[in-house]
Amino acid sequence: GQQLNQSPQSMFIQEGEDVSMNCTSSSIFNTWLWYKQDPGEGPVLLIALYKAGELTSNGRLTAQFGITRKDSFLNISASIPSDVGIYFCAATGNQFYFGTGTSLTVIP
Amino acid sequence: ETGVTQTPRHLVMGMTNKKSLKCEQHLGHNAMYWYKQSAKKPLELMFVYNFKEQTENNSVPSRFSPECPNSSHLFLHLHTLQPEDSALYLCASSQDVGLESYNEQFFGPGTRLTVL
Numbered sequence: 113g114q115q116l117n118q119s120p121q122s123m124f125i126q127e128g129e130d131v132s133m134n135c136t137s138s139s140i141f142n143t144w145l146w147y148k149q150d151p152g153e154g155p156v157l158l159i160a161l162y163k164a165g166e167l168t169s170n171g172r173l174t175a176q177f178g179i180t181r182k183d184s185f186l187n188i189s190a191s192i193p194s195d196v197g198i199y200f201c202a203a204t205g206n207q208f209y210f211g212t213g214t215s216l217t218v219i220p
Numbered sequence: 221e222t223g224v225t226q227t228p229r230h231l232v233m234g235m236t237n238k239k240s241l242k243c244e245q246h247l248g249h250n251a252m253y254w255y256k257q258s259a260k261k262p263l264e265l266m267f268v269y270n271f272k273e274q275t276e277n278n279s280v281p282s283r284f285s286p287e288c289p290n291s292s293h294l295f296l297h298l299h300t301l302q303p304e305d306s307a308l309y310l311c312a313s314s315q316d317v318g319l320e321s322y323n324e325q326f327f328g329p330g331t332r333l334t335v336l
Contacts, residue, residue, distance in 0.1 A: 130248070143323050154224070154310050155263075200263070204325030208322035210262040 114140075118201055118211030125191055127132050131215040134185040135201035143204040144177050144184035150197045151215075158199075159186070191218050223247065224328035226311050232334045233301065243311030244323040251317040253325065254286060257308040269294060269315040292333045293305040303336045308332050 120136045125131060135144070143162055147155035159170050161177035162183060168175055175186045184203070188195055196218050201211040224245045233239050254266040268276035269288040273327060283305075285297040295312055311328040315323040 121260075141318075145323060152332075153329045154227075154312070156327070157325075160323055202322075204319050204322055206327050208265070208317075208319065212260060 113151060115209040116201055116209050118214055120214060121212070123214040124217045127191060127193060129191055131191055131216060133199060134183060135203070135211050136183040136204065136208075138182065139205055140181040141203035141205045142181075144175070145202040146173075146184070146186045146206075147200040147202060148177050148197050153158040155200055158185060158195070163165065163198065188216075191217050192214075193220055198214070224311055224313055224326050226328040227310075228331060229329065230332045230334075232336065233298070234336050235301060235303070237301075237318075238299040240257070240272065240298065241309055241311075243294040243296075243328055243332075245292055245294075245311075245313040245326070245328075247313055247326060249313040249315050249326075249334040250291050251314045251321060252288060253290070253314075254296055254311040255312065255327075257310055257330070261309065268317060275317055280306050298333075301333075303335050306333055306335045 116135050116137050145160050146158045147156045148158050159168050159175040164177055164181045165179045166177040172189045177184055198213045198215050200213045203209050227242045230256045251269050252269045256264045265278050266280045267286045284301050287295040308330040309331045312325040314325045
């Protein structure tokens, strides 16, 4: 079935650094979503993308819907300690799919 | 109370026990969902309810039994579970069901379940 390949699986970065993660698939999707999950909490929607090529920002976060509709990336600029958590991509095609997550650790 | 709440937050049970997970949403939504989240795996959709009616069951074993008495409450009854059922169980809600509604889900904090 359709599968979202999310990378990297984990990241350890210094505070202030920029972060980039992506999701790819062999299938085409109509919507891409990015969530953040804090420890002990449920996922919270960060950014939703609805059109191929769309670039959307939410504060220090920027996400893009790939032009081929098969991928998406999320960038975080100037990371801070509270950015720690697991970031998930999700996409809607004929069904709804989640990625496996990128675990982000920010070292002060 | 706001958003989606889940109780208990943590649960440890033996394989012969019977327990229930509870989810409540205060958003006026019509659709509710149960997901299973295991380490290093994508979230797995288990059940979907719309206006108290089950609309989706993703081949979930019968040892998991959902109940939706009204559009604000969702339960997951557990019995004779296996250790591999240990996971974080997340509840979510959205205004309606349908593919577009998945884009507008609100998640609860989850119940961390450990089966011994």
